Structures are given as structure tokens and as C-alpha cells.
Amino acid sequence: QVQLQQWGAGLLKPSETLSLTCAVYGGSLSDYYWSWIRQPPGKGLEWIGEINHSGNTNYNPSLKSRVTISVDTAKKQISLKLSSVTAADTAVYYCARESGSYLNRWFDPWGQGTLVTVSS
Amino acid sequence: DIQMTQSPSSLSASVGDRVTITCRASQHISSYLHWYQQKPGKAPKLLIYGASSLQSGVPSRVSGRGSGTDFTLTISSLQPEDFATYYCQQSYSTSRTFGQGTKVEIK
Numbered sequence: 001q002v003q004l005q006q007w008g009a010g011l012l013k014p015s016e017t018l019s020l021t022c023a024v025y026g027g028s029l030s031d032y033y034w035s036w037i038r039q040p041p042g043k044g045l046e047w048i049g050e051i052n053h054s055g056n057t058n059y060n061p062s063l064k065s066r067v068t069i070s071v072d073t074a075k076k077q078i079s080l081k082l083s084s085v086t087a088a089d090t091a092v093y094y095c096a097r098e099s100g101s102y103l104n105r106w107f108d109p110w111g112q113g114t115l116v117t118v119s120s
Numbered sequence: 121d122i123q124m125t126q127s128p129s130s131l132s133a134s135v136g137d138r139v140t141i142t143c144r145a146s147q148h149i150s151s152y153l154h155w156y157q158q159k160p161g162k163a164p165k166l167l168i169y170g171a172s173s174l175q176s177g178v179p180s181r182v183s184g185r186g187s188g189t190d191f192t193l194t195i196s197s198l199q200p201e202d203f204a205t206y207y208c209q210q211s212y213s214t215s216r217t218f219g220q221g222t223k224v225e226i227k
Binding site: 035044046058061094104107112113 | 121150151152154156163164165166169170175207209211212214215216217218219220221
């Protein structure tokens with residue numbers, strides 16, 4: 001059964017770069033897209049972007065200028081970088097696998113989530 | 121972006137009640153609609169994919185319907201473990217979007 005384990009710095013200052021990594025255990029990295037999703041405290045879910053094993057990416061247009069998602073197939077890891085963070089980027093960040101095919105793709109499973117707080 | 125609107129935003133219900141949550145898309149999304157349950161401090165859990173397919177391990181009291189722009193999630197007999205927040209999500213567009221969530225609380 002595929003499990004996702006994520007980690008990264010939990011406290012950042014404004015203007016710094018958020019950096020998170022998600023490792024895939026018990027399954028293949030190939031044949032799937034992998035997404036990052038975030039949830040500000042007490043609010044709903046926002047999709048950040050996705051990547052496949054070949055490095056093809058799609059990003060949320062509202063975050064595209066600040067986001068970089070990358071993949072390391074040898075380590076079976078997906079990484080997220082978000083530059084120039086502000087307090088508005090404070091959220092729990094999740095990685096998730098996109099299961100399904102073509103347009104019918106859903107998020108399952110999910111990582112455990114990482115709380116990132118931006119504060120001076 | 122495709123906007124997803126859920127209603128209601130919250131509801132109070134009793135154990136045993138039938139509960140229905142609605143999700144409306146701002147444009148046609150065929151059946152590319154999925155439902156998640158989230159409990160406090162936990163990652164969302166997939167309930168329904170493709171508008172009506174029940175994820176393995178999810179109880180049969182949970183069901184989903186709809187296509188095009190209007191979708192529903194129904195819990196036929198609410199159980200204590202069903203009190204949570206529910207989200208819909210579309211995958212018709214490359215830019216995935218979620219509904220704002222529906223919180224199901226104990227009456």
C-alpha cells in the first residue's frame with residue numbers, strides 16, 4: 001500500500017522560500033501525477049500544482065509565478081518550493097497522488113500534512 | 121478556473137438522519153467530480169470518485185450522484201463517525217479546484 005511521508009521547515013520569515021519534500025513508499029512513482037495541496041488554518045483546500053515522473057508540471061495560475069515542483073525518480077521524492085512567502089501562505093501543506101486516468105483523476109492517498117507558518 | 125460551490129456550508133443533524141450535500145460547478149465537468157471527508161487535524165480521505173464510484177472501504181451508506189454541473193453526496197443514515205467536513209473537487213480542468221466545504225455537526 002502506497003504511503004506518502006512529507007517533511008520540511010515549519011517556520012519561515014516573510015520573503016523566504018518554502019521548501020517541502022514528499023517521499024513515496026510501497027509503490028511506483030511512475031504512471032501517476034503527484035500534487036501539492038494546501039489548507040490555511042480553518043479554511044478550505046487549494047490545489048498548488050502537480051508533476052509526473054517525467055517532470056511535466058501544471059500549476060495553479062494564482063501561484064504559478066512563485067511555485068516550483070520537482071521530482072527525483074531515483075529517491076522517489078517530489079519537492080515543492082514556494083518563493084517570497086507572506087503570512088497568506090501559512091497553511092498545512094499536503095502531498096497527494098493522483099489516481100485514475102485521463103480527466104478522471106482524484107487524490108488518494110495523501111501525505112500526513114506539514115504546517116508551515118510564516119511570521120516575522 | 122472552474123468554481124465549485126457547495127451547499128449548505130454547514131448543517132446540524134442527528135445520528136440516523138439522511139444527509140445530502142450539493143456541489144455545483146460553474147461549467148460542465150461531465151462526471152469528473154470527487155468527494156472527500158476531512159476530520160480535524162487529519163488529511164482528507166477519498167469517499168467517492170467519478171461522481172458515483174464508492175472508494176474501497178467506504179461504507180455503503182455513502183453515495184454520490186450527478187453529472188454535468190450538479191452533484192450530490194448523500195449519507196443515508198448518519199453515524200457518529202460521519203461528523204466531519206466534506207469537500208468536492210473537480211478534475212475536468214487541469215487546474216484542480218475544490219468546493220469550500222460543508223461541515224456536518226451534531227444536532
